[in-house]
Amino acid sequence: MIIGKYNINPVCIYLTDTAYWMARTERAKKYFASEFVEDILWIKGIHAENAGLKSAKPYLIDAPDGSYFIPQKTTGVNISIMMAYAAMESHPEVEYWMMLEDDCRFVTGWQSRLKQALKDVPNDFDYLFGGSCCCADKPTEHVKGEVFEVKYPFCGHMTIMSKNGLLETMKRHLDLSSPGDIEKTISVFPFLKVYTILPRIAEQELTDGTGINNQLPI
Amino acid sequence: MKISKYDIKPLLLYLPDEQAWIDRWNACKVHLEEQGITDYYSVAGIHGEKFGVTGTHYFELDNPGGKHMIGQKYTASFLSQYVMYSVANAMDYTHYLFIEDDTRFTEGWREKLQTCLDLIPEDFDFLFVGSCCTEGKLKIDVGSGLYKYPQTKGYPARYPMGGNCYIISKKCLNHVIATQRDAYAPADINLAMHSFSEMEVYAILPRLVEQLGNEKLPA
Numbered sequence: 001m002i003i004g005k006y007n008i009n010p011v012c013i014y015l016t017d018t019a020y021w022m023a024r025t026e027r028a029k030k031y032f033a034s035e036f037v038e039d040i041l042w043i044k045g046i047h048a049e050n051a052g053l054k055s056a057k058p059y060l061i062d063a064p065d066g067s068y069f070i071p072q073k074t075t076g077v078n079i080s081i082m083m084a085y086a087a088m089e090s091h092p093e094v095e096y097w098m099m100l101e102d103d104c105r106f107v108t109g110w111q112s113r114l115k116q117a118l119k120d121v122p123n124d125f126d127y128l129f130g131g132s133c134c135c136a137d138k139p140t141e142h143v144k145g146e147v148f149e150v151k152y153p154f155c156g157h158m159t160i161m162s163k164n165g166l167l168e169t170m171k172r173h174l175d176l177s178s179p180g181d182i183e184k185t186i187s188v189f190p191f192l193k194v195y196t197i198l199p200r201i202a203e204q205e206l207t208d209g210t211g212i213n214n215q216l217p218i
Numbered sequence: 219m220k221i222s223k224y225d226i227k228p229l230l231l232y233l234p235d236e237q238a239w240i241d242r243w244n245a246c247k248v249h250l251e252e253q254g255i256t257d258y259y260s261v262a263g264i265h266g267e268k269f270g271v272t273g274t275h276y277f278e279l280d281n282p283g284g285k286h287m288i289g290q291k292y293t294a295s296f297l298s299q300y301v302m303y304s305v306a307n308a309m310d311y312t313h314y315l316f317i318e319d320d321t322r323f324t325e326g327w328r329e330k331l332q333t334c335l336d337l338i339p340e341d342f343d344f345l346f347v348g349s350c351c352t353e354g355k356l357k358i359d360v361g362s363g364l365y366k367y368p369q370t371k372g373y374p375a376r377y378p379m380g381g382n383c384y385i386i387s388k389k390c391l392n393h394v395i396a397t398q399r400d401a402y403a404p405a406d407i408n409l410a411m412h413s414f415s416e417m418e419v420y421a422i423l424p425r426l427v428e429q430l431g432n433e434k435l436p437a
Contacts, residue, residue, distance in 0.1 A: 017399060043304055044395050046297070051401045053297075056266070057289060075271060079264070081298060086261060086301045087308035170262065174235060177270040198247030 001038065001098070003111070004118045008160060010040040011081045011088055013101040027209055031133035035106055037098075043087050045080025048072040053079065057177035061186070078151060078176040085170050097166060101157040103205040104131055105212055109213040110201040113146060116207045118160075120144035126165030126192035131158035131202030142193060149195045152185040155216070158202035163195035168192055219257055219315065221328070222335035224384060228258035235265040240320075245261070245430075246319040253323045261305050263298030266290035271297070273394060275402035279373040279411075285306045294402045299405040300398060307391040318382040320430040321348060327426040331338040334364040334422050343390035344414070346421035348389055348428070349378035350435040362384045367419045375410030377419060380435070392419050 001008055014028065015021035028103070032040060046053065055075045058066040070078075084087035088097055114130060120143065121128055141149045172188045173180070204213045219226050230250065232243035243260070248412050250258055266272060274292040288296075299316075306314045312317040331347065337343065337360055355376045357365040370376045386394070390413075398405075429435060 015395070020369075041308060043308070046300070047399070050399055052273050052403055053271055054274050054294070055270055055273035057270030072274075079269075079271065080268075082264065083301055083304045087304045090305045090309050091257065171234075174265075174268055175270060 001036075003218055006096050006118055006160075007094075008093045008096040008098045009091070010037050010098040010100055011043065011084055012040050012102055013043050013045040013084050013150050014102050015045050015047050016207075017050045020046075020059075021047065024102055024209065027156040027205070028104075031105065032100070035110075037100070040100070041087065041091075043080070043084040045083060046076050048079070049075030055177050057175070057199065059178050061178055061182060074158050074179050075176065078180050081180055081206070085166060085173075088166055089170060092163070095163050097161045097163075098130075099156065099159045099161055101131075101204070103207075104157040104202050105200050105205050106158070107200075109137070112136050112159075113197065113201050116145055116196070117147050117201075120147040120192065121195050124193055125195050126162045126168065127194040129153045129156075129158075129194070129196040130160065130200065131155055131204070132196050132198075133218070135196060135198060136218045146199070148196050148198050149194070152186075152189045153196050155204075156179045156181050157204050166194055219255060221332050224313050224335055224385075225311065226315050226338060227306075227309065228255050228315040228317055229259045229302055229306060230258045230317045230319065231263050231302055232260055233265050233290065233298075234262050234270045242319045244347070246317070246321065247297070249322055250317070252290070254328070258317070259305075259309075262303055263301055264294045266294030266297075269294070273401050277402050277406075279403070285409070288402070291307070292408045294411040296398075296403070296405045296408060297380050298333055300395075303391055303395050303398065304386065306386065307395060312388050313385055314388070315347070315385050316383065318429075320432070321383045321427045322430050323427050324425075330363060330426055333362045334420075337361055337364050338420055339418065341418055342420055343387045343417040344409075344419045345385040346378045346380070346383075346419075346425070347385060348383035348425045349380045349421050349423070350425075351379040352421060352423060353437055357421070363422050363424070365421050365423055367414070367421065369415050369419075371411075371415045373411065375407060375414075377414050378421045379404045379406045380425075381409070382429050393417070396397045 134154040233239035
């Protein structure tokens with residue numbers, strides 16, 4: 001999809017392992033089509049519970065006593081993202097990716113705001129968060145318009161990533177014992193050019209599919 | 219890589235996480251170049267210990283109630299194969315040659331593979347180039363060392379084992395991804411138990427590759 005001067009390829013992880021996930025995937029497909037987000041590279045992820053997978057390393061970032069392991073669901077998300085990265089890397093012709101989670105729901109006017117943000121963000125950006133959370137208490141510098149340099153946002157339901165951002169992330173994001181968004185703030189983002197659109201242009205669907213999650217922190 | 223009428227993309231699985239694995243990858247690249255395989259694409263697999271991932275389901279097919287788990291290495295190997303399926307499915311080739319980094323081609327492999335690919339029906343899904351544990355399993359002789367395995371279900375699986383080198387068609391990848399959902403078993407048993415019964419599966423015997431350091435693998 002062409003937005004401003006950028007040719008951006010959407011990619012989305014999905015699951016069909018349970019009725020819940022099948023319904024969620026169907027909703028996502030219809031929703032993205034309704035927003036004219038087309039030619040998505042769909043990657044079937046790993047449902048950790050059904051696959052029988054768990055984290056084997058304790059999560060130490062804010063539980064240094066080693067007593068806490070991330071839940072199976074988070075391990076599944078982490079592995080699924082690795083699958084997506086590998087598939088994305090096999091398309092070296094793609095310069096920019098729009099990474100979507102299947103619960104991403106855009107706000108009204110998101111396309112024109114994204115178009116403007118892509119004019120305002122420095123040309124050499126690696127990550128541009130369209131969907132983010134937990135920015136309010138993070139060091140923030142205004143760049144231009146709605147683009148900010150926040151160190152660093154959480155969440156990842158809608159992110160534009162450059163090819164360099166992808167390759168550097170694959171090189172550095174090798175420990176799956178933490179939630180991916182937290183791990184990247186430590187092992188990936190300090191080495192990359194990361195920007196955020198605020199207010200965010202994408203929200204997340206409620207887990208039961210009945211509406212938007214209005215409780216996501218800014 | 220053009221062989222017979224097929225344009226086959228070689229995919230080389232490697233691990234980038236430790237020097238020993240990188241050395242193994244580099245040695246395989248040298249070997250592939252020596253064999254005239256130059257258009258391979260390297261795919262980074264999952265290192266179970268580094269990534270911190272392990273299995274939770276028992277593998278009890280051979281010992282019901284035994285509560286055996288395949289362990290982190292084989293769980294990661296299953297996931298690495300899944301990475302290969304995902305990458306291949308995202309690429310735009312009709313066939314892929316999956317190669318693990320310990321694969322070593324034997325003398326005359328290219329001519330033998332060419333002969334078998336000339337013979338194999340175009341709708342084939344999976345061709346074991348390397349394999350083991352084929353003895354005593356029902357197979358149909360197609361000729362020139364090419365064998366077809368009838369579609370069967372159940373354990374023990376009546377297909378070849380091993381997954382260090384094989385050709386897979388793109389047309390079967392959605393099916394493979396849809397049926398490889400449980401990491402309880404090593405990748406080769408998993409394919410035989412859950413995917414092959416709806417696929418056209420063949421093997422070249424004797425195998426055309428060996429595994430470095432494991433050359434006495436049963437035929």
